[in-house]
Amino acid sequence: MYKQRMNHVLTKMQEQGLTQLLISEPSSVFYLTGVRIEPGERFMGLLLRSEKAPVFFIHRLFPVTPQGIAVVGFADADDYLSLVAAETDRQKPLGIDKHLFAGFLIGLMERKAASAYVNGSPCVDLVRAVKTADELQKLRIASELNDKTIEIAKNSLRIGMTEKELEQIILQTYKDLGADDISFPPIVAFHENAADPHHENSNRRLKAGDMVLLDIGCKKDEYCSDMTRTFFTQEPTADERRVYELVRQANAAAENYIRPGMRLCDIDEAARSVIRAGGHDREFTHRLGHFIGMDTHEYGDVSAAYDWPVQPGMVFSIEPGIYLAGQFGVRIEDLIIVTETGCEVINHVPKEITVVSLN
Structure with missing residues (x-):
């Protein structure tokens, strides 16, 4: 090998x-x-x-x-x-x-x-950048652990808990599920803190009505996972729903566009054009995605800076976001594998609006 x-x-x-x-x-x-x-x-x-x-x-x-x-x-x-x-x-x-x-x-x-x-x-x-079948399977397994962990984290939400307390639950869950390490420090952002894409976890306490953004990843057998979901703790307001659905549609537009030969910059534009049409181009402040494998961020971006045509076996993230300073932020991130006919999404946590019941 x-x-x-x-x-x-x-x-x-x-x-x-x-x-x-x-x-x-x-x-x-x-x-x-x-x-x-x-x-x-x-x-x-x-x-x-x-x-x-x-x-x-x-x-x-x-x-x-x-x-x-x-x-x-x-x-x-x-x-x-x-x-x-x-x-x-x-x-x-x-x-x-x-x-x-x-x-x-x-x-x-x-x-x-x-x-x-x-x-x-x-x-x-x-x-x-082009993974073997063995590498792809290891990435699937790492993402399966990540799916399980984010579901446990979601179900652990309690009024009054801090971002740092939820982070500890995530870290312990990885250990319990047999992950080898984290891919990166978990991002736990409650409501207005989610408007910072790289928020550092704080002692901010969860309140009823907060949105919760979780960006987490673990390593298993040397390979990384990475996923983001944004949850609600009560029925979203009209503006929160509108922004969330815009991000979800951008995520879907990019994933539906992917197939061999499509350029990375055009995949980025497929998502960015949805957010632009919704009036939030300036609030989508980062590239659409990054390559991943043994490192969380490997060479290659899904952005206007890269015109590579994608090939089967490439693995990268699709993570559009909208960040409204002082209000809230939404990001939805999947990892995808480019296949012969399109792409395989290796995260399976639902992306429809999810309202979590708090105790």
């Missing part, structure tokens, strides 16, 4: 005119080797070469034996960047991924490790 992935990356390198690529992003190293290391401030690098075998550079604190890859270990006092430069072709450009710390890059430049230094991240990122 890992050799096949490396071969796909080597093909992308050839298309970009690169013969060598240094990969430092931990999730990409894991993707290509099966070795999961978070080196912190220390250097870690996987050097892929079209004409020679790969080499993995890692501090001796992390004893690893990736199959079929030579390992060069080093200690804190070693000149580890010179060890890297000894393995590169100094007469050719070196691809560098987006994760490499600037200090390491400057050190390689000082050692004249290559003739030039170019962004080589797309060589890996574009391969990771």
Whole structure:
């Protein structure tokens, strides 16, 4: 499996005119080797070469034996960047991924490790963007855990509870259901706090009539989930209903538009045009979606900035929102898998208006 992935990356390198690529992003190293290391401030690098075998550079604190890859270990006092430069072709450009710390890059430049230094991240990122059947199944399983968790969180709503208290219920539920970790800190936003798309949970207490926005995700077997739902605690007002239905229609418009060959920017526009027609274009303040896999936010946006045609096996979020400062916010987010004929939505929590009874 890992050799096949490396071969796909080597093909992308050839298309970009690169013969060598240094990969430092931990999730990409894991993707290509099966070795999961978070080196912190220390250097870690996987050097892929079209004409020679790969080499993995890692501090001796992390004893690893990736199959079929030579390992060069080093200690804190070693000149580890010179060890890297000894393995590169100094007469050719070196691809560098987006994760490499600037200090390491400057050190390689000082050692004249290559003739030039170019962004080589797309060589890996574009391969990771199209998931295998095994990866897709892991994403489905993580999303199934997320579905169960958000239902438990919804049913746990009580008058007087704080956002932070509901966050703790979500975290405990993930543990109880067997998740390995969270994809990101849960966002729990009551009513006016939901007008901040990246609200930080507070001691704001739940009141009757509040809207509740939950944006949560967990990890299982290295793969992430991510979903947002907005619930009501009493029948919505006419304005709340209008805004909610506008967001739901935008979500549906984008998901119905997706099929192979459609561009990411056009998928974004399919949702954005619905919200624009409803008079809230300025209150939809972010991209429609992001790619996801081993990382919550992987390379690629569903936005006007990306004109890629989508392919079967790509996985990304569809999450339109409207945020009315000082009033309330609504976001509805699903993860979708691009299929041969359209898309598969891997979240199954209903998106119709849901009114939760509070005790």
